[in-house]
Amino acid sequence: MTAGAAPRTSPRASVRTPQEVDPLGALAARPITVAAGATAVLVASVGTVLRASDVSTSWAAWTALVTVVAAAIVLVVAADPLRAPFGPRGAWCVAAGCAVASVLSAVATSGSNPFVRDDWAGAVSGVLLLGLAPYRPAREIALVGAVVAFVIAIVVVAESPGFVTPVPTATYVVVAVTPLLALGAASAVFSAVYVGHVERWMTRAIGFRRVSTDDLGVTLARSVQQDRVTVLNREVVPFFARLIAAGRVAEGDADEARRVAEALRASLVADADATWLTRRLDAPGRRVPTEVVDPDRAADRLGPEHRTALWAFFSAVDDPAVVDVRSLRLVLVGQEARVDITIELAVASSATVARRSLSPYLTVLRLVSGDLRVDRSTSLLTLRFSYDQH
The missing domain is CATH 1.10.287 (Helix Hairpins)
Incomplete structure (x- = not known):
């Protein structure tokens, strides 16, 4: 790549998500997501307190705050690594919370809201959209922002007769939706550019591997x-x-x-x-022996991304202090188009603690397979998932 060249987004950048192309990067962004949720709640709370004199319907003001809190909780919970991937349902639940909070905020100050510039609905919605950037595609973020902006615009038009500044109604709408559109656009651009950069890097890496x-x-x-x-x-x-x-x-x-x-x-x-997996697991230096049941050599039909995710997981559990060395077992069964994989491991402490410590690797497995199921008893952790054959 030429130094100083402007990054160009791939056509697929608006379809794929940063979490799909870089699961660990999305995991590292979780503190930012939590901060976005907390900031949205803080802005809504401070805005409500500062506009206390304009509140004519207290129950609506309180309900608007509760709705913002609920939207922030949905954002943070949906971004939990153990719930990956962050699906479209979570994004639209956040959008619904923003829209409802905007309506309730307007109801709370109905008849006594002389200015639109101090309304917090647009800024709060934009901050929550920023929290979606590491998890959802650019096209969806832009659509969510447009829908919420449309709702806010309707609310502003309905309130406009009570505003004291004699300017066109369109001016009020622009002032109200600008924070949302600016932050939403920033979120969508981040998602698209990030995905584009990672996909170009992967394309170059594949080329070097072929050479x-x-x-x-x-x-x-x-x-x-x-x-x-x-x-x-x-x-x-x-x-x-x-x-x-x-x-x-x-x-x-x-x-x-x-x-x-x-x-x-x-x-x-x-x-x-021997398959590539058994050779790796039998390599000198491994501290935790693993029983591999793979009669159909299904491991050799896994793609590069699946092999990388699986091997990263086994590297993470190669610690006798975490895993019972007598219990690590891997079963691969080849189906028509998929490879079903079951991993059983007894843990030295509790299965819940082990699940938390292995969350980055479970996130990657969940994202590349799409159907990871984690069963745990007191001291046994069982993973079940499948991959497309290549």
């Missing part, structure tokens, strides 16, 4: 050859060296030769039947 495929193949071939040489050095060479040193074939050498041949054959067959 290095030939070199990787040579490296793997050398690794396999080295493994087989190791087997020969461990089993065959000592046997023949002993025969040469003795200078004759003893009575038990035939049985020994048969044992060496069977051991060599078993090693080569196991190496041929």
Whole structure:
């Protein structure tokens, strides 16, 4: 990319979400989401207090505040990593809360609202829309903002006869919806640009991976050859060296030769039947052994993103202080178009604590699979999910 070039958003940037293309980035944005919810509640509360003299219907003012609090809670809860992905239902619930709060705020000051510039509905709605930026696509954020702005515009038109400043009604509407449209546009642009940048980076990474495929193949071939040489050095060479040193074939050498041949054959067959996952899990240095049940070699049919998510999870649980080393078990079953995966692990403390500590990895698994189910008992955590075969 040329230095200083303006970033261009991909056509798909308005469809995909930042949470889909970068789950861990969305996880890191959670404090910002919580801050957006808290700021919205604070702005609404301070605005209501400062306009206390204009409030003619107290129940409507209190209900408007409660609605803002509810919308903020929906935003924060829907952004919980253990509930990922943040779906469109959560975004539209936040939008509904903003719209209802706008109407109730107008009802609270009906007949006694001389200015529109001190109404908090537009600013509060815009702040809540900012909280959607890491989780929803740009097109949806823009649509949500437009719907809420339309509701606020209708409310302002209905209130306009009571305003004291003699200006066109359109001016009141512009003043009321500008904070919402500005913050909503910022949220949508962030979502689109972020997704575009990540997708371009992924495209370049895939290109580099394809270029290095030939070199990787040579490296793997050398690794396999080295493994087989190791087997020969461990089993065959000592046997023949002993025969040469003795200078004759003893009575038990035939049985020994048969044992060496069977051991060599078993090693080569196991190496041929091993999937990428079993090779990784059997690698030296792993502290938590894992039982893998994969009769159909379904692990080899997983795509790169699925392999990365799965391996990241196993790297996270490779700690005897967290996981019972006798209980980690993985079962893969190939279906027509999907690979069903079940992971069972007993935890050293409680399943709830383990679930919380593993939340970043569970979020990634949930996002790349779309159907992660987590069952927990007192000390056992069971994950069930599936992937498309590639």
